[in-house]
Amino acid sequence: MDQTLVSDIRTRYAEIRGKIDDSARKVGRSPDAVRLVVVSKTHPLETVRAALEAGIRDLGENYAEEAVEKIHAIGVVDGLTWHMIGHVQSRKADLVAQNFNFMHSLDSLKLAIRLERFAAEAGLILPVLLECNVSGEESKFGYAAFDPAQLETLRLEAQQIAQLPHLEIRGLMTMPPLYDDAEKTRPFFRRLVELRERLSKQIPSVNWDELSMGTSADFVAAVEEGATIVRVGTAILGVRPPKG
Numbered sequence: 001m002d003q004t005l006v007s008d009i010r011t012r013y014a015e016i017r018g019k020i021d022d023s024a025r026k027v028g029r030s031p032d033a034v035r036l037v038v039v040s041k042t043h044p045l046e047t048v049r050a051a052l053e054a055g056i057r058d059l060g061e062n063y064a065e066e067a068v069e070k071i072h073a074i075g076v077v078d079g080l081t082w083h084m085i086g087h088v089q090s091r092k093a094d095l096v097a098q099n100f101n102f103m104h105s106l107d108s109l110k111l112a113i114r115l116e117r118f119a120a121e122a123g124l125i126l127p128v129l130l131e132c133n134v135s136g137e138e139s140k141f142g143y144a145a146f147d148p149a150q151l152e153t154l155r156l157e158a159q160q161i162a163q164l165p166h167l168e169i170r171g172l173m174t175m176p177p178l179y180d181d182a183e184k185t186r187p188f189f190r191r192l193v194e195l196r197e198r199l200s201k202q203i204p205s206v207n208w209d210e211l212s213m214g215t216s217a218d219f220v221a222a223v224e225e226g227a228t229i230v231r232v233g234t235a236i237l238g239v240r241p242p243k244g
């Protein structure tokens with residue numbers, strides 16, 4: 001184990017955690033209400049092991065196959081939660097349902113039905129967030145919530161997903177466009193908050209509490225706007241190697 005790497009990660013994690021706590025307090029929120037997921041996508045196994053050694057217990061991954069290799073190599077670790085935060089093709093639903101503990105990027109009924117099937121087979125209930133595109137930027141996945149005409153689709157699909165016995169909707173996730181100035185992202189975080197209010201009224205049987213939003217670039221604004229989960233990679237684990 002590279003102890004320098006472990007101590008670097010520990011230091012940066014503590015710094016980010018401190019900023020999250022300050023941002024939460026600044027707007028009168030409890031720091032405990034914000035969970036910090038460390039995004040380890042494309043990082044090698046040794047970095048993931050160092051993160052675990054540094055005490056990190058929430059890891060986020062984007063690519064199903066790459067992640068499953070790591071998850072199997074790491075094995076059982078007390079309190080460890082694996083978060084899927086990337087776009088998942090329906091044919092890879094089995095990998096997600098069988099290996100992840102939290103799914104942030106659910107963006108279609110088709111995928112939900114596949115996840116339901118494999119979660120049922122595995123005898124577990126998978127917590128999910130509905131990924132919403134609130135910016136309209138073309139490269140982003142998620143329900144097209146920026147388009148008022150699509151909000152009805154979101155409502156109808158959410159209603160059907162809510163009926164699936166092995167998926168549990170917990171809230172919403174978004175990945176806004178990247179700006180140099182984090183303030184530019186703030187309106188998109190607000191839109192996700194508004195969308196949650198709307199869905200809470202439309203489908204009150206679901207607990208819509210969770211809002212997964214904010215990355216290294218803009219987690220402060222996200223926490224100020226109400227994020228309950230932030231997904232931070234680069235600021236804690238360093239620059240990512242390119243996808244292999």
Ligand SMILES: *Cc1c(COP(=O)(O)O)cnc(C)c1O
Nearest residue numbers: 039085175215216231232233234
């Ligand atoms: C990569 C990624 C992150 C983390 O981004 P950083 O800029 O490294 O903090 C967060 N969310 C999603 C969906 C990602 O793909």
